[in-house]
Every structure is written in C-alpha cells, then in structure tokens.
Amino acid sequence: MTDIRSTITRQPVTVDSGTSIRDAAREMERQGVGALLVVEDDNNLVGIVTDRDIVLRGVARGVSPDGRIDALMTTEVITIPAGVDVERAYRVFRDHAFRRLPVMEGRRVVGLVSVDDLLIRNERQVADLVHPLADEVLTPRHEAGPPEPTSTAPPAEPATPAAATPAAAARASAAAGVETEPSAVPELPPRRRQMRAAPGDTLVVHRGATRQPDRTGEIFEVRSPAGDPPFAVRWSDTGHVSFIYPGPDAEIRHHGEPAPSGAR
Known part of the structure; x- marks a missing residue:
C-alpha cells in the first residue's frame, strides 16, 4: 500500500x-x-x-x-x-x-x-519502465556472428599469438611490461547524443508536415543525470507544462546556441 x-x-x-x-x-x-x-x-x-x-x-x-x-x-x-x-x-x-x-x-x-x-507520480513510474527500453532502442546490442571456419592446413610460419579481445590484449601487454592506452568508451549513436539536454535548453518540435509553425518550449527539468529524456517542458505557445519523450521530429537547441537560419 x-x-x-x-x-x-x-x-x-x-x-x-x-x-x-x-x-x-x-x-x-x-x-x-x-x-x-x-x-x-x-x-x-x-x-x-x-x-x-x-x-x-x-x-x-x-x-x-x-x-x-x-x-x-x-x-x-x-x-x-x-x-x-x-x-x-x-x-x-x-x-x-x-x-x-x-x-x-x-x-x-x-x-x-x-x-x-x-500525474507526475504516474509519469515517474512510466519513466522507470521506459528508460531501459529507450536505452535498448537507441543503443542496440549486436549479436556476435558465427565463428570463422578454421583451416586444417598447418601454419607456414609461426606467428606471435594475437589477443582475442581488448581485455586479453591488455593482460598480455601488462605481462610483458608494456603500458597501453585505456580502452575508449563506445560513442553513443548521434540521435542519442542530440537528445541530451539541460535545464535552460529549448525543445523544438518541427511540424512542417502539417504546414504549421514549429513548436518550442523551455526545458526546465531533466530527470536523468546524463541529460536523457523525459524532459519537463514549458511550452511557449500555451504556457502549459508537460513531460515528454521527444520523437523523431524534435531537436534540442542548447542554451546560448543560435537558431539555424531559416528556422521557423
């Protein structure tokens, strides 16, 4: 209860x-x-x-x-x-x-x-459910392909064993006393990076398909520490507040960033 x-x-x-x-x-x-x-x-x-x-x-x-x-x-x-x-x-x-x-x-x-x-309580509960799904959609995991066929012919020349994984390579280098650069963090997909925001940024929803002006709103609250959706947005046309997961027709304009030329 x-x-x-x-x-x-x-x-x-x-x-x-x-x-x-x-x-x-x-x-x-x-x-x-x-x-x-x-x-x-x-x-x-x-x-x-x-x-x-x-x-x-x-x-x-x-x-x-x-x-x-x-x-x-x-x-x-x-x-x-x-x-x-x-x-x-x-x-x-x-x-x-x-x-x-x-x-x-x-x-x-x-x-x-x-x-x-x-409503806010419900939104938070939905966000807790949707956020992992959004991560899965925006950062899909790729399954490993089938193993490469092995040749039965003996190797012509002995070769230096290659590490099978970056972690194995790091262990091999450490054993040999060789310093290696830390592994780079995989980059997020461009769409995921573009949808990160901070309070004070502007959410723009493009409505060209309906021949209407773009809709803009100030983002005044971001629940995720990383800046991921959902965002609390105060719409400039009505003054109303809503919690939103931006769709493919939306973009983030960061605070202080000029609007692109031709923007409506």
Whole structure:
C-alpha cells in the first residue's frame, strides 16, 4: 500500500477566513499556487478557494477586493484522511469534478494532493519502465556472428599469438611490461547524443508536415543525470507544462546556441 502522504509535494498554503480577497490573491501569486485552504482557529479547515473562484465569483460579479475571502470559498470541501492508500485519491478524483484534495488528520490540514501530483507520480513510474527500453532502442546490442571456419592446413610460419579481445590484449601487454592506452568508451549513436539536454535548453518540435509553425518550449527539468529524456517542458505557445519523450521530429537547441537560419 502506498500512503497518500507520499504524493504530497509541498505544504498546503492556508489563509485565515478573514483575509481580504486582494491579500489572498497576492498570496497565491507569491506562493505560485492556484488554490488556498481557508482555515480558522487551530488550523481547522473551513473551505477552499481557487484562482477561478476569485475570477468568476469575485471579479466577474464586481465583488470588492477588500471583501473577505470566505465570501468566495467553497465550504463543502471533500477531504481524504492521512494514511489511506493513494488509490483512494484516484477514486475520489474520478468521481468528482475537482483537481485538489485536502489531506486531513482529524480536523487539521496536513497536506494537499492534486491531480497534477498523481500525474507526475504516474509519469515517474512510466519513466522507470521506459528508460531501459529507450536505452535498448537507441543503443542496440549486436549479436556476435558465427565463428570463422578454421583451416586444417598447418601454419607456414609461426606467428606471435594475437589477443582475442581488448581485455586479453591488455593482460598480455601488462605481462610483458608494456603500458597501453585505456580502452575508449563506445560513442553513443548521434540521435542519442542530440537528445541530451539541460535545464535552460529549448525543445523544438518541427511540424512542417502539417504546414504549421514549429513548436518550442523551455526545458526546465531533466530527470536523468546524463541529460536523457523525459524532459519537463514549458511550452511557449500555451504556457502549459508537460513531460515528454521527444520523437523523431524534435531537436534540442542548447542554451546560448543560435537558431539555424531559416528556422521557423
């Protein structure tokens, strides 16, 4: 069983029920969140308010920004107890049309799980499965060919025995007191090298086949220490974030590297 608390990525942001709408909006901006948990004495949860609530229930209806945030909050908050299995959260999100789920210990808020948290969790699990497969596809292993036929004729001249493998050659040289250069690390295929990135690089997806402009996004997170996919990308056309394994129509433009002439 996977405890729901293992999916919590940050502490919930709370505000007092008497906080003004203006100050609540500023707190959202400062914390970089889209929802606030509204609490009263001893961190007791009394409601939740989202940026959408502020726009639709507040701005659109002409509510003063000096009004109390509890005038805009949702009071019938569905919660989930700490310690339950994460599958319980999947079921709650499936059955209700909302994106955030407060995690409670009694009446005290201890966390906030979102649909995004569960998607990221799934992405990490898929990445763990796909990464070895990607290595196999991008760096295929070649089976050894059949053994060469041996000749029955005796050798004309005695020859110096040749080492069968680089490792054997190194051992033979060491025995003779000859220093050898270390074996070179096999180079990765060009496609594999081109798909390595670092935060700050740009992912470009070419869409010439559909007569549409190329799509670009900033790579802001790379999970692999070597820079291999998947990448977390913030798309420049929508501002949305997605985790992506680039396809054959994509390229990486490294930070500071000028775009090629003619690039769209």
